[in-house]
Amino acid sequence: MKNFDKIDRLEISTHATIGESAKLRKTNRDGTTTDIRLEKQDASAGVGITGGTGTIIKSSVAAVGQITTTSIIIDLTGLASSTTALDIIGVAGGPAILAQINDAQNAAILGGRMTCLEVPAGGVDDIDLYAATEGTGVFDSAVTTLTQTALISAGGAWTIGESIGFGATPADGEFLYLACGAAGTAATYTAGRFLIELYG
Numbered sequence: 468m469k470n471f472d473k474i475d476r477l478e479i480s481t482h483a484t485i486g487e488s489a490k491l492r493k494t495n496r497d498g499t500t501t502d503i504r505l506e507k508q509d510a511s512a513g514v515g516i517t518g519g520t521g522t523i524i525k526s527s528v529a530a531v532g533q534i535t536t537t538s539i540i541i542d543l544t545g546l547a548s549s550t551t552a553l554d555i556i557g558v559a560g561g562p563a564i565l566a567q568i569n570d571a572q573n574a575a576i577l578g579g580r581m582t583c584l585e586v587p588a589g590g591v592d593d594i595d596l597y598a599a600t601e602g603t604g605v606f607d608s609a610v611t612t613l614t615q616t617a618l619i620s621a622g623g624a625w626t627i628g629e630s631i632g633f634g635a636t637p638a639d640g641e642f643l644y645l646a647c648g649a650a651g652t653a654a655t656y657t658a659g660r661f662l663i664e665l666y667g
Contacts, residue, residue, distance in 0.1 A: 515555075515563030515606050519545030522558075526566060528573060535574035535667045539566055539643075540584075543659035548590035549607045550653050556594065556645040557606035564602050565643040565663070574667025579618065579633040583625040587659030592624040593648035596663065598637035610646040621648050625661075637665070 512524045523542035528535060548556050557563025568576060581596055599613035618633045637643065643663070 511564070511567045513557075513562035513564040513602070515557035515559070515561050516541075516546065516565060518558045518560045519543075519547075521545040524565065530574070537566075537568070537573045537576075537665040537667070539663040541565065541645075541661050541663070542585075543587055543590065543645075543656040543661075545655065546590070547606065547655045548647050548651060548653065550650060551607075551609070552647055552650045553595075553610050554607055554647050555604050555610050556590070556647060559606055561605065562602055562642075563604060563606050563644060565645065567602060567640065567642050568598070568637045568665065570639040570667075573665060575639065576636045576665050576667045578636060579663065579665040580630050581619045581633075582630040582662045582664070583627055583660075584662055585658055585660035586625060586627050587656060589657040590654045590659070591647045591649060591651035592659075593621055593651075594625060594659075594661075595620050595646045595648040597644045597646055598635075598641040599644060600638075600641055602642040604642070604644050610644055613644075615644075616641075618643075623648075633665075 516522060516524055521544040524539065526537065526539040528537050543556070546557055555563050586592065587594060595617060596619035597610045597615045598618055599610065599615040601613045604610060604613050616635045618635055618637065619631050620634065621631060
């Protein structure tokens with residue numbers, strides 16, 4: 468028989484509509500408590516991402532104790548790459564930002580990683596992640612025209628399950644972009660899924 472006295476207790480202390488936010492309090496076995504905040508990340512992806520046919524982008528923020536984790540999942544299907552290295556990935560029509568990171572919601576970012584959940588197909592498979600102070604970068608323009616920092620430089624094609632840690636961190640208010648890591652054929656992605664995680 469299980470000894471339920473040794474199991475942590477989780478109780479909802481406050482809550483909002485599901486899908487928006489919730490605050491829970493976890494009671495640990497030693498009697499201490501840990502607050503857990505769960506919320507949907509603001510829908511800050513630009514139309515240069517959300518305008519892709521079949522493109523999926525989802526994000527969330529979870530704060531457990533003093534650690535805040537921001538997670539972004541993107542399916543590249545319907546987005547496109549260009550022929551030029553360091554051009555922004557997306558579609559025409561507006562800014563191709565994945566999200567804006569800010570200290571109030573995401574906490575000051577201390578590190579992160581990007582993981583390949585499905586190998587990209589159709590477009591360039593060498594894909595980098597950048598942060599920039601401007602939220603105006605559009606598909607097929609050079610990310611280097613922005614005030615930018617490379618967070619991930621893949622250095623080659625991604626493989627399934629591959630995870631690369633950030634070489635730098637985005638500052639408060641900066642925007643995230645995907646860019647071609649190498650020159651290739653201009654084409655629309657038919658596959659390619661990534662998980663981007665930021666820790667603050």
